[in-house]
Amino acid sequence: MSQWEVVIGLETHAQLKTQSKIFSGASTAFGAEPNAQACAVDIALPGVLPVLNREAVVCAIKFGLAVGATVAPRSIFARKNYFYPDLPKGYQISQFEIPVVSGGGLTIQLEGPSTSSGQARTKFVHLTRAHLEEDAGKSLHEDFHGKTGIDLNRAGTPLLEIVSEPDMSSAVEAVAYAKALHALVQWIGICDGNMQEGSFRCDANVSVRRPGAPLGTRREIKNLNSFRFLEQAINYEIQWQINEIEEGRKIQQATVLFDPDTGETRAMRSKEDAQDYRYFPDPDLLPLEIKADWIADVKAGLPELPEAMKARFEADYGLSAYDAAGLTTSLATARYFETVVGSVGKAGAKPAANWVMGEVAARLNKEGLDIDAAPVTAAQLAGVIARILDNTISNKIARDVFEALWNGEGQDADSIIEAKGLKQITDSGAIEKIIDEVLAANQKSVEEFRAGKDKAFNALVGQAMKATKGKANPQQVNDLLKAKLAS
Amino acid sequence: MSLNLEEIGRIAKLARLELSAAEAETTLNQLNGIFGFIEQLQAVNTDGIEPMAHAVDVVQRLRPDTVTETDRREAFQAVAPETEAGLYLVPRVVE
Numbered sequence: 001m002s003q004w005e006v007v008i009g010l011e012t013h014a015q016l017k018t019q020s021k022i023f024s025g026a027s028t029a030f031g032a033e034p035n036a037q038a039c040a041v042d043i044a045l046p047g048v049l050p051v052l053n054r055e056a057v058v059c060a061i062k063f064g065l066a067v068g069a070t071v072a073p074r075s076i077f078a079r080k081n082y083f084y085p086d087l088p089k090g091y092q093i094s095q096f097e098i099p100v101v102s103g104g105g106l107t108i109q110l111e112g113p114s115t116s117s118g119q120a121r122t123k124f125v126h127l128t129r130a131h132l133e134e135d136a137g138k139s140l141h142e143d144f145h146g147k148t149g150i151d152l153n154r155a156g157t158p159l160l161e162i163v164s165e166p167d168m169s170s171a172v173e174a175v176a177y178a179k180a181l182h183a184l185v186q187w188i189g190i191c192d193g194n195m196q197e198g199s200f201r202c203d204a205n206v207s208v209r210r211p212g213a214p215l216g217t218r219r220e221i222k223n224l225n226s227f228r229f230l231e232q233a234i235n236y237e238i239q240w241q242i243n244e245i246e247e248g249r250k251i252q253q254a255t256v257l258f259d260p261d262t263g264e265t266r267a268m269r270s271k272e273d274a275q276d277y278r279y280f281p282d283p284d285l286l287p288l289e290i291k292a293d294w295i296a297d298v299k300a301g302l303p304e305l306p307e308a309m310k311a312r313f314e315a316d317y318g319l320s321a322y323d324a325a326g327l328t329t330s331l332a333t334a335r336y337f338e339t340v341v342g343s344v345g346k347a348g349a350k351p352a353a354n355w356v357m358g359e360v361a362a363r364l365n366k367e368g369l370d371i372d373a374a375p376v377t378a379a380q381l382a383g384v385i386a387r388i389l390d391n392t393i394s395n396k397i398a399r400d401v402f403e404a405l406w407n408g409e410g411q412d413a414d415s416i417i418e419a420k421g422l423k424q425i426t427d428s429g430a431i432e433k434i435i436d437e438v439l440a441a442n443q444k445s446v447e448e449f450r451a452g453k454d455k456a457f458n459a460l461v462g463q464a465m466k467a468t469k470g471k472a473n474p475q476q477v478n479d480l481l482k483a484k485l486a487s
Numbered sequence: 488m489s490l491n492l493e494e495i496g497r498i499a500k501l502a503r504l505e506l507s508a509a510e511a512e513t514t515l516n517q518l519n520g521i522f523g524f525i526e527q528l529q530a531v532n533t534d535g536i537e538p539m540a541h542a543v544d545v546v547q548r549l550r551p552d553t554v555t556e557t558d559r560r561e562a563f564q565a566v567a568p569e570t571e572a573g574l575y576l577v578p579r580v581v582e
Binding site (some may be wrong): 019020027032033036038039045054056072076081083140146149150151283285288406 | 503547
């Protein structure tokens with residue numbers, strides 16, 4: 001495949017997190033009874049007029065700021081005309097000539113060996129534009145005696161369509177971009193990112209060419225709603241296009257669908273009967289004006305962005321790029337971590353990072369929970385880490401305390417340590433007493449050790465730790481035991 | 488610029504209109520007439536004038552993001568040709 005170059009651009013539809021629809025006051029809540037949230041505007045009764053939702057515009061401004069794009073001081077809504085029963089007006093209100101957001105881009109993390117300077121490999125993907133539009137309804141093709149059922153609850157749901165430049169050169173890069181974008185729209189709170197419910201879906205434009213040759217003809221894979229399908233579909237499509245060309249056929253521009261069951265893409269419509277959308281400015285909507293002071297207001301309310309936060313974590317807390325990236329996969333994770341560090345201090349940043357990405361992430365993952373719903377709060381975890389740092393408990397005991405907190409057995413680390421008597425024994429007198437008992441009860445091991453069997457020493461340490469129920473400091477036990485045996 | 492009958496056929500198809508031969512002929516003449524008006528408009532010198540997106544030079548008013556509509560499905564579906572299980576039914580469409 002080395003003699004082929006792959007060119008990929010993505011168009012992503014992110015459903016905006018508003019209460020009501022983009023042009024009507026109907027609810028956008030997911031999972032309602034069919035058509036219970038489709039009002040007169042959404043079902044296109046005659047005489048209705050669209051009125052733009054301010055919050056949808058705020059979402060677009062937030063996105064524009066987050067990707068360093070230009071937010072248009074004046075943008076235009078247009079009608080995109082096509083016939084389909086789940087589009088009752090016969091046109092979708094979108095933006096065409098002047099979109100609300102232009103330019104900008106985002107940095108994606110690439111896997112593979114890092115650069116010579118030890119930095120993770122990254123790539124900057126440029127964005128062409130992002131524009132506001134309304135979603136269509138849903139067509140259900142099954143079970144209606146040969147008819148199609150139409151549910152218009154989704155019709156009029158606000159979308160931000162985000163169009164990338166064709167900057168990606170493999171399925172892996174396309175997935176890295178989609179993941180970065182997915183994380184960003186959730187980070188800035190404009191999209192819930194729920195791919196199963198269709199809140200975030202991608203179309204991929206794929207073409208191949210010989211290095212240095214002009215761009216090849218592209219085919220567009222529609223509606224990919226998981227990262228796995230995105231990767232599979234693009235890889236299948238790349239191979240298919242290469243085979244076609246190598247067998248002497250030309251690629252025809254087309255829209256294709258990915259079939260997850262077969263893992264194949266197949267043409268939906270070819271260029272000959274390609275849609276002619278006949279865009280024109282929607283006379284029902286006036287130009288959208290966004291003044292500088294509005295942009296400034298939105299900017300003031302925007303959270304610190306992941307890239308900036310990552311850099312700060314490295315600089316302020318001395319964390320590795322890997323840790324900083326792991327802690328900034330979501331705003332909730334980053335905030336949880338910062339709450340922990342805020343309590344235990346910067347010296348506890350590394351253990352805090354280990355706990356958040358280790359124990360906490362593993363338990364959340366196992367139970368399918370978001371960090372916001374973690375049974376152990378950041379303050380509670382900070383309590384556990386503080387007791388490790390001041391040597392009250394060992395790491396091993398800390399895991400038991402964490403487990404107890406997770407299961408709701410106590411309000412905080414201290415009360416669990418107290419109630420369960422988990423406090424580390426650091427009083428050497430107490431430990432010596434236990435060691436004496438262990439030595440007395442294990443004469444055989446003592447003799448073996450004196451005979452030169454090192455393994456016997458470990459057995460004695462084990463017995464001593466067992467006798468303290470793991471509460472003794474293992475290093476201290478080691479030292480004291482050695483001293484006793486030497487005497 | 489003027490249209491031909493083939494283009495009328497394509498436009499009618501995009502608009503999902505069924506035109507008889509006579510109607511296509513009438514439509515051709517009418518649309519060509521409109522093109523005549525457009526030619527007159529295009530003859531005007533508009534150099535240096537910023538295009539307008541709307542005939543009224545005001546900007547879009549915005550609506551607060553609140554749910555103001557209640558469920559009126561029953562009333563809407565009472566006038567629909569066919570419904571079932573809350574869905575509007577239409578002749579089968581397959582991609």
